[in-house]
Amino acid sequence: MLDNLKEFASEFFVTGDPLILGAQVSIALTMIAIVIVLTYFKKWRWLWTEWLTTVDHKKIGIMYIIASLLMLFRGGVDALLMRTQLAMPELNFLEAEHYNQIFTTHGVIMILFMAMPLMFGLFNIIVPLQIGARDVAYPFLNSMSFWLFFWGAMLFNMSFVIGGSPDAGWLAYPPLSELSHSPGVGQNFYIWGIQISGIGSLATGINFIVTILKMRAPGMRLMKMPMFSWSVLSSCISIIFAFPILTVTLFLLFLDRFLGAHFFTLDGGGNPMMYINLIWMWGHPEVYIVVLPAFGIFSEVVAAFSRKKLFGYASMVFAMIAISVAAFFTWAHHFFTMGSGANVNAFFAVTTMIIAIPTGVKVFNWLFTMFRGKIQFTTPMMWAIAFIPCFVVGGMTGVLLSVAPADFQFHNSYFLIAHFHQVLIGGVVFGYFAGLYYWWPKMFGFKLNEHLGKWAFWFWNIGFYVCFMPQYLLGLMGMTRRINVYDFDMGWQPLNVVSTIGAFLMGIAFLFQVWQIAHSIKFHKKDTTGDSWGVGRTLEWSIPSPAPVYNFATIPVADERDWWWEEKERREQGIQPKAIPLEPIHMPKNSAIPFIKSLCWFTAGFGFVFNWLWIAIPGLIGVAICMLVRSFQYDTDYYIQVDEIKRTEAALRGAN
Amino acid sequence: MTYDTESPYHELLDEEMKSVRPIKRYLVPLLFVLVVALLSGCSDQIIVLDPKGPIGESQKDLIYIATILCLIVVVPVIVLTGIFAWRYRDKPGNNATYKPNWSHNTKLETIWWGIPVLIIIALGIVTVSYTYKLEPSKPLVSEKKPITIQVTSLDWKWLFKYPEQGIATVNYAYIPEDTPVRFQLTADSPMNSFWIPQLGGQIYAMSGMAMTLFLQADEPGEYYGSGANFTGRDFAQMTFKVHATSDAEFNDWVKEVKSSSPALTEEGYAKLAEPGSAEKQAFSSFPAGLFESIVTKYAPGGTHHQHGSADMGMPQPPDPGKQQQTASTADNHMAHSSAGH
Numbered sequence: 002m003l004d005n006l007k008e009f010a011s012e013f014f015v016t017g018d019p020l021i022l023g024a025q026v027s028i029a030l031t032m033i034a035i036v037i038v039l040t041y042f043k044k045w046r047w048l049w050t051e052w053l054t055t056v057d058h059k060k061i062g063i064m065y066i067i068a069s070l071l072m073l074f075r076g077g078v079d080a081l082l083m084r085t086q087l088a089m090p091e092l093n094f095l096e097a098e099h100y101n102q103i104f105t106t107h108g109v110i111m112i113l114f115m116a117m118p119l120m121f122g123l124f125n126i127i128v129p130l131q132i133g134a135r136d137v138a139y140p141f142l143n144s145m146s147f148w149l150f151f152w153g154a155m156l157f158n159m160s161f162v163i164g165g166s167p168d169a170g171w172l173a174y175p176p177l178s179e180l181s182h183s184p185g186v187g188q189n190f191y192i193w194g195i196q197i198s199g200i201g202s203l204a205t206g207i208n209f210i211v212t213i214l215k216m217r218a219p220g221m222r223l224m225k226m227p228m229f230s231w232s233v234l235s236s237c238i239s240i241i242f243a244f245p246i247l248t249v250t251l252f253l254l255f256l257d258r259f260l261g262a263h264f265f266t267l268d269g270g271g272n273p274m275m276y277i278n279l280i281w282m283w284g285h286p287e288v289y290i291v292v293l294p295a296f297g298i299f300s301e302v303v304a305a306f307s308r309k310k311l312f313g314y315a316s317m318v319f320a321m322i323a324i325s326v327a328a329f330f331t332w333a334h335h336f337f338t339m340g341s342g343a344n345v346n347a348f349f350a351v352t353t354m355i356i357a358i359p360t361g362v363k364v365f366n367w368l369f370t371m372f373r374g375k376i377q378f379t380t381p382m383m384w385a386i387a388f389i390p391c392f393v394v395g396g397m398t399g400v401l402l403s404v405a406p407a408d409f410q411f412h413n414s415y416f417l418i419a420h421f422h423q424v425l426i427g428g429v430v431f432g433y434f435a436g437l438y439y440w441w442p443k444m445f446g447f448k449l450n451e452h453l454g455k456w457a458f459w460f461w462n463i464g465f466y467v468c469f470m471p472q473y474l475l476g477l478m479g480m481t482r483r484i485n486v487y488d489f490d491m492g493w494q495p496l497n498v499v500s501t502i503g504a505f506l507m508g509i510a511f512l513f514q515v516w517q518i519a520h521s522i523k524f525h526k527k528d529t530t531g532d533s534w535g536v537g538r539t540l541e542w543s544i545p546s547p548a549p550v551y552n553f554a555t556i557p558v559a560d561e562r563d564w565w566w567e568e569k570e571r572r573e574q575g576i577q578p579k580a581i582p583l584e585p586i587h588m589p590k591n592s593a594i595p596f597i598k599s600l601c602w603f604t605a606g607f608g609f610v611f612n613w614l615w616i617a618i619p620g621l622i623g624v625a626i627c628m629l630v631r632s633f634q635y636d637t638d639y640y641i642q643v644d645e646i647k648r649t650e651a652a653l654r655g656a657n
Numbered sequence: 658m659t660y661d662t663e664s665p666y667h668e669l670l671d672e673e674m675k676s677v678r679p680i681k682r683y684l685v686p687l688l689f690v691l692v693v694a695l696l697s698g699c700s701d702q703i704i705v706l707d708p709k710g711p712i713g714e715s716q717k718d719l720i721y722i723a724t725i726l727c728l729i730v731v732v733p734v735i736v737l738t739g740i741f742a743w744r745y746r747d748k749p750g751n752n753a754t755y756k757p758n759w760s761h762n763t764k765l766e767t768i769w770w771g772i773p774v775l776i777i778i779a780l781g782i783v784t785v786s787y788t789y790k791l792e793p794s795k796p797l798v799s800e801k802k803p804i805t806i807q808v809t810s811l812d813w814k815w816l817f818k819y820p821e822q823g824i825a826t827v828n829y830a831y832i833p834e835d836t837p838v839r840f841q842l843t844a845d846s847p848m849n850s851f852w853i854p855q856l857g858g859q860i861y862a863m864s865g866m867a868m869t870l871f872l873q874a875d876e877p878g879e880y881y882g883s884g885a886n887f888t889g890r891d892f893a894q895m896t897f898k899v900h901a902t903s904d905a906e907f908n909d910w911v912k913e914v915k916s917s918s919p920a921l922t923e924e925g926y927a928k929l930a931e932p933g934s935a936e937k938q939a940f941s942s943f944p945a946g947l948f949e950s951i952v953t954k955y956a957p958g959g960t961h962h963q964h965g966s967a968d969m970g971m972p973q974p975p976d977p978g979k980q981q982q983t984a985s986t987a988d989n990h991m992a993h994s995s996a997g998h
């Protein structure tokens with residue numbers, strides 16, 4: 002009996018590696034500490050009513066951001082482990098199996114559990130405030146999306162300590178990801194972690210499209226809408242077309258693994274190439290899904306801190322929509338080397354290059370927004386300015402990769418690794434950081450310490466170039482991706498050392514950011530104006546920071562592009578806005594169902610991972626019960642009465 | 658174009674002159690020198706840009722052409738970013754023009770829609786023509802008859818078979834210089850990619866099909882090659898050297914392998930195909946039709962599956978009719994692969 006149990010445990014838990022043991026111990030200790038702290042301060046009820054069951058878009062946004070920063074930490078540690086292994090030839094810090102798991106989890110986590118939720122966090126907090134709405138269109142669904150993401154991410158991360166991590170690359174090409182080559186549970190964690198959170202992403206896409214199309218303030222025609230909201234719209238349009246492809250593809254892979262189907266196997270008439278096509282039909286749009294909102298953020302930040310209208314508004318909108326449509330016609334550039342023939346390669350090479358045109362136009366428009374402005378070098382603006390050269394170079398190497406016959410020499414080399422990190426870090430991460438710094442005071446009512454922020458900025462930027470520029474050369478020197486060792490005689494060592502140093506500089510930068518946040522929480526100055534930077538142009542800056550639950554006591558008629566900027570000018574000239582009478586505000590009630598239902602999904606997913614139907618089926622039943630219960634709930638909303646609004650507003654604006 | 662003093666172009670020029678300060682004037686050349694020094698220090702190791710065969714040579718030219726075309730936009734953008742950020746910074750005493758409502762100018766916007774369009778048209782034309790020119794299954798022009806090497810990606814080693822010579826090797830290969838080499842690629846493993854940077858770009862090696870890749874070495878030498886597409890645990894061990902030699906040396910090498918190496922048997926192959934890395938090996942013979950049987954064992958119903966640049970069967974001299982057919986099956990690839998053959 003005891004022996005049986007021991008044997009089970011040694012298979013169930015990942016054992017035998019001191020690094021992992023350390024992680025397991027520290028995870029256990031952290032969890033115990035959290036429980037103790039919550040109990041000691043009697044915070045369980047607060048946690049449940051204020052956060053876990055909330056449907057408030059602002060709180061959901063904050064939870065997304067916290068989760069994504071934790072994932073950035075995890076993905077970053079993965080990155081540093083890999084860079085340490087690669088610093089020297091023939092090093093034996095991570096053996097092959099471990100290295101393969103780490104680049105797989107790093108890729109999945111960074112894209113799906115770091116970039117996506119950070120993006121959704123910013124969508125959630127900013128979009129309703131920017132378009133003058135009191136919440137998103139479907140607040141309950143919004144909470145569902147968050148918890149599906151959260152439990153999906155937890156399931157994926159669990160593979161680190163239980164059962165073993167996936168190791169077939171972040172896109173899990175078959176046959177490597179099939180039972181024949183990956184018999185362990187790691188690949189099941191991959192499928193279920195991504196599936197569960199993917200459903201949430203699809204729902205978010207739908208939610209924000211409806212919110213933007215239906216819930217704008219009176220007078221805000223689409224062509225008057227702030228650019229960030231436009232970018233969210235274009236990104237969400239891509240989401241609703243791309244994510245179903247991912248869901249179906251992974252479901253077919255699941256059928257292969259679970260029921261012995263032959264969609265992508267080598268035998269039984271399966272075809273792995275079909276998977277590669279399908280996954281990239283999602284994968285390519287996915288990179289635009291994450292970068293478009295970054296474009297939106299830059300548009301807001303550059304205009305605000307140049308204190309000038311955004312240049313070429315109509316071009317900007319057209320360019321974003323063009324990008325989100327064109328992104329669906331380029332997927333095969335990820336496998337020019339599959340031997341699809343010259344016609345196919347020529348077609349996809351040209352469609353890919355075409356995307357460079359609207360992207361280039363956007364860069365010029367940002368530049369000419371700065372032209373004849375009055376530029377303030379605050380941290381958000383620094384990120385925006387640093388983004389331009391970085392993204393332009395990354396975009397250029399992207400165009401080089403799209404030149405199909407040249408790609409035969411770049412494909413799967415470190416040239417490619419350098420390229421996509423340059424656009425993902427220089428574009429997406431820098432963009433979201435700009436947004437996070439810019440809107441932080443809107444979220445929490447105080448600014449982050451600028452001094453520490455500048456340290457973080459310089460470490461990130463210098464670290465970035467030191468880390469990734471050498472990798473372009475390494476690619477041209479023949480170094481391929483996903484290798485954990487290389488020979489001395491290739492001459493790759495010096496540049497790899499440099500690259501690793503750069504990675505650690507970025508690690509230090511992250512520590513500066515943690516310090517910055519901690520320091521600012523302790524020593525901040527409360528913002529009382531609502532327009533914390535003093536340069537706000539759009540609706541979100543017209544209300545107090547942080548915004549009250551209902552966001553807008555009365556919803557203004559926002560019929561100008563930079564409504565708040567114009568409004569401030571009018572007020573300066575003594576023109577006061579027409580007072581709109583207060584009315585009771587209709588709000589959604591909190592609900593525990595999203596949390597519980599997602600937990601049931603997690604349970605079902607966990608059961609499927611280990612092929613334990615006795616866990617999977619109860620999990621699915623739980624999901625069904627949650628749906629039923631929700632269907633018969635009628636009491637899901639309430640009104641905030643006028644005198645309560647008055648009291649809240651007086652308290653918030655009192656110091657004003 | 659005429660300049661009036663209010664014109665943005667005019668002001669730009671002015672500002673550029675004013676804003677270059679002494680330190681910056683040295684910084685740029687200094688960086689340039691550093692980069693050049695670094696590049697020349699290890700330039701013989703930048704193997705992609707130091708090709709030794711016609712395919713790699715054309716690909717290098719293409720890389721340079723594309724880079725220069727891109728730089729036409731990239732350099733001005735980076736310079737303008739610096740100039741604007743400096744010129745319009747909000748500092749006391751900075752009396753640069755401030756026009757908070759200037760947000761539209763049709764002429765300017767036409768220019769920067771136009772320039773990228775022109776560049777992409779140029780790059781598109783170059784790319785498409787090279788795409789046809791460098792189609793990997795296209796035979797190389799040469800008065801010498803190409804030699805055929807059948808390459809199989811195994812877990813985790815490369816098997817090279819020389820059907821004309823009747824020998825086989827593992828993790829290294831010899832080729833005669835100045836002779837086109839027709840590589841036929843397949844996999845008895847997850848999909849890999851076969852890459853010898855100094856000879857030319859890579860092509861996938863996939864189970865159930867035989868892809869064709871023509872390469873040639875113009876001078877004798879030892880060329881690094883590797884698997885470029887991840888295939889699992891010991892993937893990093895899948896590196897090999899290709900030795901390009903004179904015809905005489907090549908023939909000597911073949912003779913030596915024939916006389917001094919063991920034969921590869923069916924069982925020997927089965928053993929070799931088991932997961933694990935391997936040392937260099939040579940075999941004096943291999944079972945007839947081994948390559949074909951590896952390819953067909955994955956094709957549905959055991960029949961051969963015509964695919965992509967696939968060009969199956971025993972080596973044939975390149976003939977135009979055959980080539981025509983290869984190209985047309987290649988065109989169908991997307992269609993049939995999404996249809997799930």
Ligand code: HEM
Pocket residue numbers: 077080081083084104105107108109111112116169170171172418422425426429430468481482483484504507
């Ligand atoms: C913070 C600094 C980062 C460093 C130092 C870093 C480093 C690395 C390294 C060493 C690899 C593995 C290369 C290989 O062996 O093939 C890798 C792969 C990857 N990284 Fe990063 N990374 C960073 C940030 C990011 C970010 C922010 C993202 C996405 C938003 C990202 C996405 C990926 C992806 C998708 C892969 C490919 C994984 C695969 O091959 O399956 N990385 N990165």
Ligand SMILES: [Cu+2]
Pocket residue numbers: 284285288331332334335
């Ligand atoms: Cu792509």
Ligand SMILES: [Cu+2]
Pocket residue numbers: 274964965990993994998
């Ligand atoms: Cu096919």
